[in-house]
Amino acid sequence: MQNRADPRLLDAERLIQERLGGRRLDFDSMLAVSNIYRAATAVRRRAEKGVLSEFGLSWGGFTTLWVLWVWGEMQSADLADECDLSKGTLTGVVKTLEKQGFVKRTPVAADRRKVTVSLTGAGLETIEQLFPRFNLYEGEMVGNLSASEKRELAELLRRVIVTAGSS
Amino acid sequence: MQNRADPRLLDAERLIQERLGGRRLDFDSMLAVSNIYRAATAVRRRAEKGVLSEFGLSWGGFTTLWVLWVWGEMQSADLADECDLSKGTLTGVVKTLEKQGFVKRTPVAADRRKVTVSLTGAGLETIEQLFPRFNLYEGEMVGNLSASEKRELAELLRRVIVTAGSS
DNA sequence: TAATATCCGTTTGGTAGCAAACGAAATCGG
DNA sequence: CCGATTTCGTTTGCTACCAAACGGATATTA
Numbered sequence: 421m422q423n424r425a426d427p428r429l430l431d432a433e434r435l436i437q438e439r440l441g442g443r444r445l446d447f448d449s450m451l452a453v454s455n456i457y458r459a460a461t462a463v464r465r466r467a468e469k470g471v472l473s474e475f476g477l478s479w480g481g482f483t484t485l486w487v488l489w490v491w492g493e494m495q496s497a498d499l500a501d502e503c504d505l506s507k508g509t510l511t512g513v514v515k516t517l518e519k520q521g522f523v524k525r526t527p528v529a530a531d532r533r534k535v536t537v538s539l540t541g542a543g544l545e546t547i548e549q550l551f552p553r554f555n556l557y558e559g560e561m562v563g564n565l566s567a568s569e570k571r572e573l574a575e576l577l578r579r580v581i582v583t584a585g586s587s
Numbered sequence: 588m589q590n591r592a593d594p595r596l597l598d599a600e601r602l603i604q605e606r607l608g609g610r611r612l613d614f615d616s617m618l619a620v621s622n623i624y625r626a627a628t629a630v631r632r633r634a635e636k637g638v639l640s641e642f643g644l645s646w647g648g649f650t651t652l653w654v655l656w657v658w659g660e661m662q663s664a665d666l667a668d669e670c671d672l673s674k675g676t677l678t679g680v681v682k683t684l685e686k687q688g689f690v691k692r693t694p695v696a697a698d699r700r701k702v703t704v705s706l707t708g709a710g711l712e713t714i715e716q717l718f719p720r721f722n723l724y725e726g727e728m729v730g731n732l733s734a735s736e737k738r739e740l741a742e743l744l745r746r747v748i749v750t751a752g753s754s
Numbered sequence: 755t756a757a758t759a760t761c762c763g764t765t766t767g768g769t770a771g772c773a774a775a776c777g778a779a780a781t782c783g784g
Numbered sequence: 785c786c787g788a789t790t791t792c793g794t795t796t797g798c799t800a801c802c803a804a805a806c807g808g809a810t811a812t813t814a
Contacts, residue, residue: 439657439805445718448737449725453630456613457646460627461671462751463620473792479624480770496793504628509771511794516769533779551612560615561751569743570615576732576740577622584629584728586605632772647800672759676801678764683799700762700809 423587456580470551471553474545476520480505480513483555484538485522493538495528520553623747630728633708638720643687647672647680649721652689652706660705662695666723689713 433451440461444559464479472482479504487502494502500510517523522543533565537545562570600618631646639649647670654669655661661669667677681704684690689710695701706714729737 436657445722446726448659448741449729450722451741452729452732452737453745454742455748456623456630457627457663459744459747460624462748463623466751468802478769495638497791505770506624506772507793508773508795517714531780531792534732535793538635552610555612555617558620559613561712562616562619562726562747564746564750565619565726565743567615570619573740574615574618574622575734576743577619577626579631579731579757580729580740581622583731584626584633635772645799651781664761668761672800673802675765675803679800698762698810702763 425441438529452580456577465563467554467557471550471557475550476510478513478516480509481517481522482550483497484517485543485547486551488523488537488539489544489551493526493536496535496537517543619747623744633728634721634724638717638724642717644717645680646677646682648684648689649717651677651680652710652714653683655704655706655720656711656718660693660703663702663704666704670721684710 436450437447451461467482468479474480475482477485483503484499484505489497491502496514497507497537499514500507503510505513514523514525518525522539523537524540526538528535528536562573565573603617604614634649635646639645641648644652651666651672654666658669663677663681664674666681667674670677670680672680681690681692685692688707690704691707693703693705695703718743729740732740
């Protein structure tokens with residue numbers, strides 16, 4: 421357990437240790453998990469207020485556009501999977517992106533239950549223009565970290581994703 | 588830039604490098620940021636499906652209960668701040684918690700614009716019982732990491748929070 | 755002290771997100 | 785074949801979340 425006066429803690433973290441220090445708790449895990457969540461919120465909010473709002477995109481909309489850019493046209497279920505969204509949510513996101521003219525939905529002739537989603541010309545143009553700027557933002561947001569620290573962070577998180585994701 | 592065959596990458600990450608490797612992008616930052624978000628989603632979903640659903644709590648509801656437990660009764664604005672929610676969102680969360688009988692709202696006599704939120708007896712009992720179990724979940728979710736890795740992860744994230752949070 | 759400005763929590767209007775129910779389409783078993 | 789089951793994407797009903805508008809209460813200032 422860390423010392424209460426440890427200068428490397430956020431104010432809130434210090435208070436928590438004061439209040440809960442007497443209990444048998446796993447502080448290391450607690451601080452790791454809560455900071456994952458706080459960091460994600462901070463990162464998402466900053467990106468949405470910064471670059472994404474200029475293009476009228478939410479985080480989910482951006483992710484979807486980006487996945488389609490990298491992977492090419494995809495069937496709806498795979499797209500949901502890759503964007504880490506439920507299929508119901510994806511329907512909504514795609515509907516919004518369609519309204520904005522960024523993606524189109526194409527019925528699959530061989531199996532009429534299925535739908536293929538792909539970028540439109542405007543969608544492609546948008547993501548090509550947007551992503552480099554988004555990437556600059558990403559760089560700023562982790563700008564406090566050295567290159568090797570960024571890789572270390574990504575690697576540690578990767579292991580959390582694997583463990584927590586296999587529910 | 589990392590080698591394409593690097594075994595320490597998720598499948599999706601490998602594809603991204605194949606597709607975008609030619610561009611001048613900051614991959615280290617990109618992978619760090621996107622893994623922060625993916626990890627947060629995984630962690631939240633697992634906690635909500637696991638412990639929290641048993642108590643009828645969302646992540647936000649749990650956070651609010653927990654903050655009130657650690658900090659004691661708080662004025663609404665401070666509570667929103669500490670929970671990292673907008674004041675409008677907090678109104679809704681508190682309303683739900685009130686309906687569940689976990690918290691109560693008390694008008695402040697000296698300034699009738701203000702409201703104090705505090706745990707009820709049932710709320711206190713709930714969080715006292717819930718948190719140790721939640722903490723076990725946290726331990727599982729980062730169970731792939733050694734104690735010092737957890738601290739390293741928390742520290743790296745802390746620095747991201749400071750940078751990205753100061754928009 | 756009266757008019758104005760500021761502050762606080764709530765409400766509003768919107769998107770995002772999930773689980774579960776749904777309906778159409780394909781597949782499987784007999 | 786044909787009925788039952790499974791597999792798709794969508795819809796439904798709900799909570800969460802934000803920004804901005806709102807309205808009552810307090811502060812400020814003239």
